[in-house]
Amino acid sequence: MSGSERAILSASVRGRVGTLDLDVAFExxxxxxxxxxxxGAGKSSLLAMLLGxxxxxxxxxxxxxxxxxxxxxxxxxxxxxxxxxVPQDGALFPHLDVRGxxxxxxxxxxxxxxxxxxxxxxxxxxLELGALRSRSVQRLSGGExxxxxxARALVIDPVALLLDEPLSxxxxxxxxxxxxxxxxVLERHPVPAVVVTHDADDVRRLDADVLVLEAGRVTxxxxxxDLARSPATPFVEAFVxxxxxx
Amino acid sequence: MNERPTSDRVVAxxxxxxxIGSLLAFLLLAPLFGLVVSARPSDLWAALASPSVWxxxxxxxxTTCLTALLTLVLGTPLAWSLARSEYRAAPAIELVxxxxxxxxxxxAGVALLLAFGRRGPFAxxxxxxxxxxxxxxxxxxxxxxxxxxxxYVQGAVxxxxxxxxxxxxxxRSLGASPTRLLLRVAMPMLAPALIAAIAMCWxxxxxxxxxxxxxxxxxxxxTQTLPLAIYTAFESDLAVARATSIVLVLVAxxxxxxxxVLERRSEAHA
Amino acid sequence: MxxxxxxxxxxxxxxxxxxxxxxxxxxxxxLASCGEDARVASPSxxxxxxTPGPEETELLVFAATSLRDAFRTMETRFEATHPGVDVTxxxxxxxxLRAQIEAGAPADVLASADVVSxxxxxxxxxxxxxxxxxxxxxxxxxxxxxxxxxxxxxxxPRAERIVLGGPExxxxxYALTILDNADRALAPSFRARVEAHVVSREPNVSQVLAKVAxxxxxxxxxxxxxxxGADPELGVISIPTEISVIAAYPIxxxxxxxxxxxxxxxxxxxxxxxxxxxxxxxxxxxxEAP
Numbered sequence: 001m002s003g004s005e006r007a008i009l010s011a012s013v014r015g016r017v018g019t020l021d022l023d024v025a026f027e028x029x030x031x032x033x034x035x036x037x038x039x040g041a042g043k044s045s046l047l048a049m050l051l052g053x054x055x056x057x058x059x060x061x062x063x064x065x066x067x068x069x070x071x072x073x074x075x076x077x078x079x080x081x082x083x084x085x086v087p088q089d090g091a092l093f094p095h096l097d098v099r100g101x102x103x104x105x106x107x108x109x110x111x112x113x114x115x116x117x118x119x120x121x122x123x124x125x126x127l128e129l130g131a132l133r134s135r136s137v138q139r140l141s142g143g144e145x146x147x148x149x150x151a152r153a154l155v156i157d158p159v160a161l162l163l164d165e166p167l168s169x170x171x172x173x174x175x176x177x178x179x180x181x182x183x184x185v186l187e188r189h190p191v192p193a194v195v196v197t198h199d200a201d202d203v204r205r206l207d208a209d210v211l212v213l214e215a216g217r218v219t220x221x222x223x224x225x226d227l228a229r230s231p232a233t234p235f236v237e238a239f240v241x242x243x244x245x246x
Numbered sequence: 247m248n249e250r251p252t253s254d255r256v257v258a259x260x261x262x263x264x265x266i267g268s269l270l271a272f273l274l275l276a277p278l279f280g281l282v283v284s285a286r287p288s289d290l291w292a293a294l295a296s297p298s299v300w301x302x303x304x305x306x307x308x309t310t311c312l313t314a315l316l317t318l319v320l321g322t323p324l325a326w327s328l329a330r331s332e333y334r335a336a337p338a339i340e341l342v343x344x345x346x347x348x349x350x351x352x353x354a355g356v357a358l359l360l361a362f363g364r365r366g367p368f369a370x371x372x373x374x375x376x377x378x379x380x381x382x383x384x385x386x387x388x389x390x391x392x393x394x395x396x397x398y399v400q401g402a403v404x405x406x407x408x409x410x411x412x413x414x415x416x417x418r419s420l421g422a423s424p425t426r427l428l429l430r431v432a433m434p435m436l437a438p439a440l441i442a443a444i445a446m447c448w449x450x451x452x453x454x455x456x457x458x459x460x461x462x463x464x465x466x467x468x469t470q471t472l473p474l475a476i477y478t479a480f481e482s483d484l485a486v487a488r489a490t491s492i493v494l495v496l497v498a499x500x501x502x503x504x505x506x507v508l509e510r511r512s513e514a515h516a
Numbered sequence: 517m518x519x520x521x522x523x524x525x526x527x528x529x530x531x532x533x534x535x536x537x538x539x540x541x542x543x544x545x546x547l548a549s550c551g552e553d554a555r556v557a558s559p560s561x562x563x564x565x566x567t568p569g570p571e572e573t574e575l576l577v578f579a580a581t582s583l584r585d586a587f588r589t590m591e592t593r594f595e596a597t598h599p600g601v602d603v604t605x606x607x608x609x610x611x612x613l614r615a616q617i618e619a620g621a622p623a624d625v626l627a628s629a630d631v632v633s634x635x636x637x638x639x640x641x642x643x644x645x646x647x648x649x650x651x652x653x654x655x656x657x658x659x660x661x662x663x664x665x666x667x668x669x670x671x672x673p674r675a676e677r678i679v680l681g682g683p684e685x686x687x688x689x690y691a692l693t694i695l696d697n698a699d700r701a702l703a704p705s706f707r708a709r710v711e712a713h714v715v716s717r718e719p720n721v722s723q724v725l726a727k728v729a730x731x732x733x734x735x736x737x738x739x740x741x742x743x744x745g746a747d748p749e750l751g752v753i754s755i756p757t758e759i760s761v762i763a764a765y766p767i768x769x770x771x772x773x774x775x776x777x778x779x780x781x782x783x784x785x786x787x788x789x790x791x792x793x794x795x796x797x798x799x800x801x802x803x804e805a806p
Binding site: 459469 | 684716730
């Protein structure tokens with residue numbers, strides 16, 4: 001895989017989630033992929049299937065690495081998938097300080113010690129957390145928490161990033177702060193990124209491709225402009241109207 | 247005019263509650279008070295000069311520490327399994343495992359004898375050479391574990407249930423196998439709560455009397471723990487019994503204070 | 517094995533009040549404290565003269581635990597011959613009963629398993645004149661596993677694990693005296709050979725019997741009354757009279773008893789022919805025995 005070229009994340013997953021019948025297929029590589037859709041459409045369940053936290057049929061692969069293939073009965077355990085996961089409000093390790101959170105991550109990922117501390121220092125700098133390195137995570141602001149969650153996902157050198165509404169718990173200020181970092185991170189780390197979001201502004205800032213998920217199915221796929229030009233469903237229409245209206 | 251915070255004004259206890267509650271507080275504190283005021287320093291010295299008290303203290307410390315260790319090593323995986331299990335019988339199992347907490351210690355002792363005694367169902371492979379578990383230090387540890395370990399398991403299950411499931415998911419995604427999730431993430435994260443739970447278990451083991459007497463017997467230098475020594479001393483030398491009791495009360499008090507401090511820290515994390 | 521077997525009590529065949537309340541009661545009796553206290557002491561005999569008073573309808577009898585069966589039988593008979601009278605038995609270890617009387621419990625009669633405790637109460641003016649009404653004899657009890665090996669008291673060192681009462685309680689002191697006597701009468705160093713096999717010194721006689729009855733220990737020394745109605749598989753071996761020690765049980769009216777007339781009637785029953793028969797049925801020796 002050449003330096004800035006992103007590997008391709010291809011997924012074709014099926015499974016039942018409660019009463020919802022989820023059946024989604026997509027590929028993504030060069031741009032971040034934003035997954036949008038009404039509540040209960042299956043967005044978080046889709047992420048859980050990619051992560052390996054929820055069983056599914058079908059196939060998930062990143063580049064040549066096959067994570068799941070129900071045909072050949074391949075189902076890599078969560079800990080072997082090396083996916084950088086950022087949940088809604090960070091889900092930081094509450095008993096550790098900023099650096100400790102990154103340290104534990106590298107330990108769990110079995111990154112050699114020397115390499116680990118180099119990566120940690122680099123990410124602390126990149127996400128401007130250096131001054132907070134010894135601060136308990138209990139005392140971080142919302143934006144700082146999400147930046148640390150992002151750093152923690154990146155420190156294991158993931159093959160892809162999965163972000164589940166990473167900005168939704170933040171106030172406007174924190175949102176702007178984290179979004180800026182997120183844009184830079186996605187530029188610097190050439191891995192496929194899937195971002196679940198509710199906000200068309202986020203999609204625009206991230207310059208993301210959009211996958212619209214409604215009731216477990218993909219109803220539209222394209223750029224924000226494509227969606228605005230010919231919305232396939234009333235949901236898409238309302239979604240783009242919110243951002244274009246401003 | 248009144249500068250107390252609003253919450254104080256809202257929830258400050260009323261006089262009736264204070265008065266009625268004080269009755270129970272008195273009931274609980276009076277015996278301890280009686281114990282302390284009845285003691286003379288000379289009694290305390292007499293107790294500390296008695297070799298049987300020292301031997302009992304040593305046996306108590308060694309057996310309770312072994313009990314705590316055994317409980318930690320075996321009880322933590324058990325609590326973890328119960329807390330994470332979606333198996334339908336798990337709540338019932340958890341409930342049954344709490345039974346030893348409420349059983350009278352004498353029942354516990356008889357039950358231990360019936361199960362692990364020379365005529366029990368496991369005697370065949372427990373005692374191939376005609377030995378016996380009863381009357382040994384191991385029997386003391388087993389009796390203590392039987393009555394005290396459920397306290398730890400109960401506390402640990404509650405603590406494990408409080409963990410944010412997403413933190414565990416993140417840890418798995420970072421590379422933690424299920425075993426390392428417990429050892430490297432869940433246990434360190436809950437260290438204060440687990441230490442508090444094991445301290446309660448240890449304190450209960452320290453006070454264990456009935457089950458030990460029935461299952462392990464009472465032999466100075468071998469199975470006579472501090473509570474057994476106190477009971478024995480009651481028959482002969484009340485002053486020594488009183489002084490030894492105070493030693494036990496002080497140790498228990500220290501443990502409770504440590505537990506409280508750790509609980510505070512645990513709450514800060516939650 | 518049934519829990520019932522581990523208890524040291526039995527139900528008398530006569531119309532005694534049925535008090536079998538199942539395992540929990542049986543188990544609790546294992547922890548009953550040393551109601552078996554008994555010490556050899558000079559007998560003191562004197563009947564108590566009843567003080568006239570108002571109509572008495574209640575009687576509170578404090579009795580050592582080992583008297584349970586005998587006194588329950590007597591309770592039934594007493595109530596039959598004294599219509600309208602309700603007898604309450606308070607059964608506990610002698611030490612406990614003594615402490616309660618010292619603290620002013622409103623008891624009418626005290627029947628103790630321990631002459632020393634009774635004498636102390638008498639000296640302190642808490643009980644009136646005391647009378648020995650029964651004696652109890654220590655015996656060697658042997659588990660079924662050891663019955664073949666231990667058939668006489670002289671075989672005791674051949675038992676693998678021996679439990680005795682602690683030196684603080686009477687049965688433990690008697691055991692030591694018996695072993696010392698055996699040193700002289702049977703073989704030198706008999707006591708040392710026995711003590712090499714002692715695995716526990718129990719705080720009361722119930723614990724001694726329970727450990728042997730369950731097979732954890734192979735032999736122990738308890739009172740004759742303890743093994744009445746116990747597991748028939750237990751071996752019971754008499755201790756030769758030349759080395760044995762016999763415990764005495766005194767009875768007395770409590771000083772200031774609320775029901776003095778009924779109290780002396782009760783003591784008359786215990787000392788009389790009927791009482792002696794009931795006591796003998798329970799395994800006690802007569803008061804006049806050596």
